[in-house]
Amino acid sequence: MATFPLVDMEKLNTEERTATMEIIKDACENWGFFELVNHGISIELMDKVERLTKEHYEKFMDPTFKEMDASKCLESAQAEINDLDWETTFFLRHLPVSDISEIPHLDEDYRKAMREFALQLEKLAEQLLDLLCENLGLEKGYLKKVFYGSKGPNFGTKVSNYPLCPKPELIKGLRAHTDAGGIILLFQDDKVSGLELLKDDQWIDVPPMRHSIVVNLGDQLEVITNGKYKSVMHRVIARTDGTRMSIASFYNPGNDAIISPAPSLVKEYETNQVYPKFVFEDYMKLYAGLKFQAKEPRFEAMKAVESNLNLDPIATV
Incomplete structure (x- = not known):
């Protein structure tokens, strides 16, 4: 089995840059x-975010989890539960307008830490998009411009905890899916594992590592690269060895961003345009009801409506 890809970003500023870019490409x-x-991203900040997230879970989320549907259903379940996830979550929106001040039960230290963390993650996401552009032979800034739409990207964080589970064989922490959006940056628990991706028809553990950021690609990058890059099915396994923390930040296109294969990639690889052209918000409306199903029918559904749309491209150069 090939080793899970590990990228040391400091090497991008050394003679090992070419080899590091090749790891990202592969x-x-x-x-x-x-x-x-x-x-x-500051290690001290990551430690603070982790501590405050776990404190918030213990104080506000763990006590109410037993009242949630997943917990109630699992108590009496005899067969696998396929329509619920063993997780407790809340969401923060950063862009285009932050809602952190409106989320209940967050103390001021936690709000401040999450604002600062989001700023650093936003910068990292945009840096990564430019590295992808470089590998793809696209103009620097191309992906950021496509994502921008007319009002800027959507950027938000899903804070999840996956409590210790008494019957992990009957329920998933989070069912298998691909992510709908752009590029996802995950700060995951380094003690309790559980995140798996599907590669070559096998589920592979995404290794927990202290102070790392796990990156995965969403459906929009598969479309823009005309399938050269792929969004991948992944899931979270319910665990018996502790509660798993997951802080996933999604750097996504703006609602009115027009998504389509980059013309130079269609031409370069001498392929017909395989993927559809659509408005990101329309894709998200479709995804909302089909998240836990295969992505290909979503792409086909967007293709079916593409001919009825008058999509004027937003300038990307």
Whole structure:
């Protein structure tokens, strides 16, 4: 089994840059995931975010989890539960307008830490998009411009905890899916594993690593690269060895961003345009009801409506 792709971003500024870019390229083409170390996000900040997230879970989320549907259903379940996830979550929106001040039960230290963390993650996401452009032979800034639409990208964070589970064989922490959006940056628990990706028809563990950021590609990058890069099915396994923390930040196109294969990639690889052209918001409306199903029918559904749309491209140069 090939080793899970690990990218040391400090090497991008050394004579090992070419080899490091090749690791990123291979990861995007063959894994849909890679793990970053020396990514520039403050270790002290990551430790603070982890501590405050776990404190918030213990105080506000763990006490109410037993009242949630998944917990109630599992108590009496005799067969696998396929329509619920063993997780408790809340969401933060950063862009285009932050809602952190409106989320209940967050103390001021936690709000401040998450704002600062989001700023650093936003910068990292945009840096990564430019590295992908470089590997793809696209103009620097191309992906950021496509994502921008007319009002800027959508950027938000899903804070999840996967409590210790008494019957992990009957329920998933999170059912298998691909992510709908752009590029996803995950700060995951380094003690309790559980995240798996599907590669070559096998489920592979995404290794927990202290202070790393796990990166995965969403459906929009598969479309823009005309399938050269792939979004990959992944899931979270319910565990008996502890509660798993997951802080996933999604750097996505703006609602009105027009998504389609980059013309130079269609031409370069001498292929017909395989993927559809659509408005990101329309894709998200479709995805909402089909998240836990295969992505290909979603792409086909967007193709079916493409001919009825008058999509004027937003300037990307």
